[in-house]
Amino acid sequence: MISLAGIRDKVGAGARIDDDEALFLFEHHDLLAVGELAATVNRRCNGERVFFNVNRHINHTNICVNRCTFCAFSKTADEPGAYLYDLEEVRNRAMEALSQGATEIHIVGGLHPDLPFEFYLAMLRTVKEVSPTLHVKAFTAVEIDYLARLSGLSLAETLAQLKEAGLGSLPGGGAEILRWEVRQRLCPEKISGERWLEVMAAVHAAGLKSNATMLYGHIETFADRVDHMRRLRELQDRTGGFQVFIPLTFQKENNPLGHLKRPGSGGVDDLKTLAVARIYLDNFANIKAYWVMLGQKIAQVSLAFGVNDLDGTVVEEKIGHDAGADSPATMGRDEIVALIRKAGRIPVERDTLYNELRTF
Numbered sequence: 001m002i003s004l005a006g007i008r009d010k011v012g013a014g015a016r017i018d019d020d021e022a023l024f025l026f027e028h029h030d031l032l033a034v035g036e037l038a039a040t041v042n043r044r045c046n047g048e049r050v051f052f053n054v055n056r057h058i059n060h061t062n063i064c065v066n067r068c069t070f071c072a073f074s075k076t077a078d079e080p081g082a083y084l085y086d087l088e089e090v091r092n093r094a095m096e097a098l099s100q101g102a103t104e105i106h107i108v109g110g111l112h113p114d115l116p117f118e119f120y121l122a123m124l125r126t127v128k129e130v131s132p133t134l135h136v137k138a139f140t141a142v143e144i145d146y147l148a149r150l151s152g153l154s155l156a157e158t159l160a161q162l163k164e165a166g167l168g169s170l171p172g173g174g175a176e177i178l179r180w181e182v183r184q185r186l187c188p189e190k191i192s193g194e195r196w197l198e199v200m201a202a203v204h205a206a207g208l209k210s211n212a213t214m215l216y217g218h219i220e221t222f223a224d225r226v227d228h229m230r231r232l233r234e235l236q237d238r239t240g241g242f243q244v245f246i247p248l249t250f251q252k253e254n255n256p257l258g259h260l261k262r263p264g265s266g267g268v269d270d271l272k273t274l275a276v277a278r279i280y281l282d283n284f285a286n287i288k289a290y291w292v293m294l295g296q297k298i299a300q301v302s303l304a305f306g307v308n309d310l311d312g313t314v315v316e317e318k319i320g321h322d323a324g325a326d327s328p329a330t331m332g333r334d335e336i337v338a339l340i341r342k343a344g345r346i347p348v349e350r351d352t353l354y355n356e357l358r359t360f
Contacts, residue, residue: 004028008037011279019226022280026222031268031275038275038306045285046308049359050345052336053352055104055137055312056097060085060123064110065189077113084112087119087126094130101333104312104352107138108171117151121165128166135168135352141199141210142174145191155202163206169352170203172211172246177220178228185219193228197235204241209353212242212284216273217250217266225273229280236283243354244286244309247273249293267298271305278306286354291331296339303343310336 002024007017017025025034061084063077075082085093094105105127120139127136139147139162148158159167176186178193191199203210212232216225229245236242249270278287288309291299299310314330331339333349337360340347347360 004030004033004037007279011037011041016282017280019230022226022229022276023222025276025279026225026272031272034272034279035275035305038278039304041278041282042287042306042308048344048346049308049348050303050340050343051286051309051348051350051354052333052340053104053312053350054100054102054333055106055314055352056093056100056102057106057108057314058085058090058093060090060107060109061112061115062110063112065113075110084115087122090123091126091130094127094134098131098134100313102134102313103357104135104137106171106314107136108140108143108173111143111146117147120147121161124162124166136166137169137171137352138162138167140171140174141196141203142191144170144199144203145195155199156206159203159206159208163208167208169208169243170200170210172213172242172244175213175228175232176215177224178231179220179224182220182224186215193231197231200241201235201239204239209241209243211244211246211288212236213246213248215248215250217269225276226280229277233281233283236281240283242284244288245277245281245284246288246290246311247277248290249273251293267301270294270298271302274302274307275305296331300339300343303340303345310340312336 002021007021007025010017010021028034062075063082063084064075097105107123107127124136124138127134144155144158147162148155151158151161153161174190175193175196176190177183178196180193183190183193200210200212214225214228232242232245274287274289281287286309287307288311289299289302289307290311292311292314294302299307313332313336337347341360348356349358349360350356
């Protein structure tokens with residue numbers, strides 16, 4: 001019979017928990033006990049350090065051929081509020097980020113029906129022209145698949161050209177929930193979960209690191225979450241290319257799923273999801289609390305639930321905020337440092353690849 005004590009003994013011995021045990025943790029009512037176990041695992045991996053970076057999001061367009069049911073960001077070209085940044089606008093935002101001390105530019109946007117592949121190469125080169133020291137983390141696996149089809153190239157060839165133009169790593173978006181049955185209801189036009197994993201395997205084979213995400217708190221079950229994390233863990237066993245796991249809590253405003261009147265995941269579920277991820281994903285070095293969607297308070301509390309990364313300064317994130325996230329548009333370095341310190345942890349500024357830049 002599965003028990004928390006049994007899982008604690010197993011984790012203490014360095015053994016991997018299985019799917020049934022992860023599901024048990026999700027269903028367990030003692031949040032603090034699960035959190036304590038996650039904190040123990042994290043302390044063993046990362047000590048008291050909590051990472052953040054100084055970064056800038058550039059969501060270059062919200063015009064997208066897909067209409068995912070959970071998305072409040074995408075629009076058709078003729079809808080009010082539709083936009084596309086030209087290369088000069090991208091350059092200006094990159095220059096502003098550099099002046100603010102950013103080390104990373106994070107680029108994610110819609111699947112624009114009219115932009116040629118060359119635009120994306122030019123966008124990468126534009127950022128690198130601002131400063132070769134800026135790391136460009138850009139394009140989800142969904143975007144990479146789209147760019148490969150757009151260019152007529154293989155995944156390997158597409159990634160080679162993007163790397164040559166300045167691509168440094170990938171964010172983890174587009175994973176949502178990998179299980180087919182859920183994905184068909186959430187985002188039937190998007191690539192399959194199997195294709196998402198295939199693209200990420202190609203990304204890692206190309207020598208690029210990436211993040212991994214999971215969108216939760218909508219129509220999925222705990223079993224769907226465990227299935228999702230299992231697939232990530234299996235790919236990580238093969239490639240070692242994932243840097244961090246980022247659970248993303250569903251934002252229910254301004255999208256077709258909002259009519260379900262779901263209450264959202266809530267703080268208890270947020271903390272438990274992060275904690276279970278830390279315990280289950282034993283081959284991931286880092287678990288991130290994305291404060292943009294969680295809010296600053298839950299993100300801060302999560303540092304006692306196995307989390308060791310709070311993302312960064314962000315600046316002008318649009319996707320989560322369009323769906324109702326009520327967090328600030330940015331946090332300054334000093335604010336993040338103070339938030340981490342007040343949680344009794346040690347703030348460490350990192351770069352995109354988790355090289356430590358400064359300890360506070």
